[in-house]
Amino acid sequence: MTLPDLEQHFVSLENFGHSLRAPAYVLKPDRAEEIAEAFQLARRTGLSLNARGAGRSYNDAALNGGGIVIELGAMNRILKWNAQTGVVVAEPGVTLQQLWQQVEPDGWWPPVVSGTMLTTLGGCLAANVHGKNNFKVGPIGEHVIQFSAVLPTGAELTCSPRKNADLFYAMIGGFGMLGIFTSVTLQMKRVYSGLLEVSARPSHNLHEHLADLLENAPNYDYIVGWLDATAGGRALGRGQIHAANYLHEGEDRNAARTMRLKNQVLPPRIFGVFPKSIVHFFMTPFMNDLGTSLINTGKYITSLPRHTFRESHAAFHFLLDYIPDWELAYGRAGLIEYQSFLPKETAEAAWREMLALSLRRGLPSYLGVTKRHRPDKFLLSHAVDGFSNAMDFKVTRGNRRELSRLLEDFDRIVVEAGGRFYFAKNSETRRETAARFLGARAIAEFKRLKKRCDPHGLLQSDLYRRLFA
Numbered sequence: 001m002t003l004p005d006l007e008q009h010f011v012s013l014e015n016f017g018h019s020l021r022a023p024a025y026v027l028k029p030d031r032a033e034e035i036a037e038a039f040q041l042a043r044r045t046g047l048s049l050n051a052r053g054a055g056r057s058y059n060d061a062a063l064n065g066g067g068i069v070i071e072l073g074a075m076n077r078i079l080k081w082n083a084q085t086g087v088v089v090a091e092p093g094v095t096l097q098q099l100w101q102q103v104e105p106d107g108w109w110p111p112v113v114s115g116t117m118l119t120t121l122g123g124c125l126a127a128n129v130h131g132k133n134n135f136k137v138g139p140i141g142e143h144v145i146q147f148s149a150v151l152p153t154g155a156e157l158t159c160s161p162r163k164n165a166d167l168f169y170a171m172i173g174g175f176g177m178l179g180i181f182t183s184v185t186l187q188m189k190r191v192y193s194g195l196l197e198v199s200a201r202p203s204h205n206l207h208e209h210l211a212d213l214l215e216n217a218p219n220y221d222y223i224v225g226w227l228d229a230t231a232g233g234r235a236l237g238r239g240q241i242h243a244a245n246y247l248h249e250g251e252d253r254n255a256a257r258t259m260r261l262k263n264q265v266l267p268p269r270i271f272g273v274f275p276k277s278i279v280h281f282f283m284t285p286f287m288n289d290l291g292t293s294l295i296n297t298g299k300y301i302t303s304l305p306r307h308t309f310r311e312s313h314a315a316f317h318f319l320l321d322y323i324p325d326w327e328l329a330y331g332r333a334g335l336i337e338y339q340s341f342l343p344k345e346t347a348e349a350a351w352r353e354m355l356a357l358s359l360r361r362g363l364p365s366y367l368g369v370t371k372r373h374r375p376d377k378f379l380l381s382h383a384v385d386g387f388s389n390a391m392d393f394k395v396t397r398g399n400r401r402e403l404s405r406l407l408e409d410f411d412r413i414v415v416e417a418g419g420r421f422y423f424a425k426n427s428e429t430r431r432e433t434a435a436r437f438l439g440a441r442a443i444a445e446f447k448r449l450k451k452r453c454d455p456h457g458l459l460q461s462d463l464y465r466r467l468f469a
């Protein structure tokens, strides 16, 4: 293929939040050899190349303006599944949805999942995704037995915690900047029911919210908080905590039935009547400061009674998939998700300052989601011994500059509080900020590996150019 042949593949791509656009030459390999050929093409044409899974990153991680993007959705075969050991070998385009639907009927569940099941395994490894159990089991990378990858040099290699360990810990969480995953071997988690036991309770302010996450996490397998970021004053940081445990063997007498797919899949209609696919149209009129403040207040009031209930794994983990295309409700200019990770000692003061600042500037976040985390040993890790808070901001033509200024101020507060960032979310964070939180040693090691794996600098994304190039 030559550059003129490539022209017909030139299409405009967007991030998940629809706040960024970048045209690129999109290729869709369906074998590892075609990835190696794409690298040769990039070398011949002088274009850079980036991988893309399902494009569910909120920011510019899966964009490569003016370059080549290889979409890996066609490499979506589950190559081996062992229902005795729970070990799966899969291609990088396999989605979490395909994965859990393959393993659950046999009594297994993926050890770590993102808040949407539409992500691919390649994207999940590249971001080293965390779940609502990060404090307990770490990120997905800690459950990878090994992976295979193609490097820009054309070399194919296998990495595990013992073989090519430096690349194992750098490529997982490396956002596709060192090589492209071609297969992943992952250990699943044994489960004895298709249901989780969930406890729901309110938190009346930020102090209570974080104290609940901190003190109660050790008693649960999963914990997550919803935060009403539109509430100020004494209610600042109020919200709701959901904490869940697996059921032990024998606790669910209908385990075989609850693990059946038809008892897990999310219903296509709301109240059995409205197709979910049209719900985002009805959300649009409420996506403003007043509308979300009213909705959040209503949600907070209904969350006041403490209760426990049993819920399917899919319903607990993939709440955001209930309403397809919900992000479109944010309007034409889309949304930005800003997720910060703060040590448990500094989180409360920093988020108090950030929440108050966003309210003062008239730029409230419409959704806040908190989690409990622990550190891990991946090179570009976002984790801390503390918490994360993911905040969604509506972008409009009128507020874009002010929003960028707010998020820059957030970055300063987070870095000064010893915090970290997640490269799948924030789109405003700058190179100097990344260098500060990652530290000189991690950056130097990353650059050393980049030189070794990609001597001609072929692997690039908009995110790479923003943060590292």
Ligand SMILES: Cc1cc2nc3c(=O)[nH]c(=O)nc-3n(C[C@H](O)[C@H](O)[C@H](O)COP(=O)(O)OP(=O)(O)OC[C@H]3O[C@@H](n4cnc5c(N)ncnc54)[C@H](O)[C@@H]3O)c2cc1C
Residues within 6 Å of the ligand: 016, 050, 051, 052, 053, 054, 055, 056, 057, 058, 061, 062, 072, 092, 113, 114, 115, 116, 118, 119, 120, 121, 122, 123, 124, 126, 127, 128, 129, 130, 131, 132, 175, 176, 177, 179, 180, 181, 182, 320, 424, 461
């Ligand atoms: C609604 C929603 C909820 C989310 N919840 C969570 C959550 O709970 N926890 C969490 O950690 N994240 C979460 N995320 C973020 C999401 O999990 C990550 O952005 C993930 O990387 C997306 O996977 P993807 O397949 O769409 O990858 P893409 O967005 O397409 O790509 C992400 C990165 O992976 C690289 N990449 C993709 N495939 C490969 C490959 N085969 N080899 C090498 N690099 C590759 C790309 O170059 C890019 O840098 C959420 C996102 C959404 C939209």
